[in-house]
Amino acid sequence: MKAKEIQDLIDFISESGLEEVNIETDQIKLKIKRSAALNEKVLDMLKNMPSSAPSAQAAPAPAPAPAPAAQTPQPSAQPSQPSAPADSGDEGNYVTIKSPMIGTFYRSANPESDPFIQVGDEVKAGQTVCIVEAMKLFNEIESEIKGTIVKILVDDASPVEYDQPLFLVDPS
Template sequence: MKAKEIQDLIDFIAKSGLNKVNIETEEFKISVKRDPDQKVKYVKDSGAASAPAPVAAPQPLPAPAAAAPATPSAPAAPAANDESKYVAIKAPMIGTFYRSSTPESPSFVNVGDEVKQGQVICIIEAMKLFNEIESEVSGKIVKVLVDNASPVEYDQPLFLVDPS
């Protein structure tokens, strides 16, 4: 399935009012789900266009998925004790993670910054749509877990926040 076909599918779902669609073939598996109450601002090519649209989350076939979790779990185990009091803000979609709206702009948040629930903390680009990601919790940014302009997966931790 080409990117244009996926975008057309997402546009169709947004217009139809459907909240969830699953498509599975021999070559791929795609699940598109949106929360009708979710407030996500979409900006296309740095313009000011806002449109509620679903989030596409292509899922890998079972073979690659089994190999991926094995690598991150080993280094995360020793650090889990130190970071257990922190809340992880996770990626709500797959795409490319950006800490600022443009390369020249300062980062939305840095380590040590206080954030409030609903504050924009980063952008994730998915299929030429720039999605502002808002903080789910209030607190202090303790750690940025992803490098700028890096690809991220659905539910991947992006930031650690100390809610106290």
């Protein structure tokens, strides 16, 4: 399998919504999971591969892929530090709705639509509060708690990180 074919496969997976693909032949074993950090690492490796690489040389390329997946939990520990000041002081009794992924934050389904929620709105568990677009896929983010929106912490169409606080909710 050539680097271009692997890159086309990754693009197809990102557009299809599949979470994981495993391909195994006599010459190559390839495992691709949907993770922005992992896909960026694989694409970087593909760019560094010679385009006429024989299949035997293509097989080692996927082997480093699990290493970035093992590193993925490390960033989740870092974003929790910035949320600590948000929970201090007057905001200590509020619950934070955080981004479950890296992407672009949108308050409404499209530019012509009203925002899903405003400050002061009541939300129920399971109610859509925003959209995070990642790799051209629009993911509805739902509230896990019932309460009142106290503060919106991110501007519309802004990039967000994994575990970044998006909203403060008063659960009382």
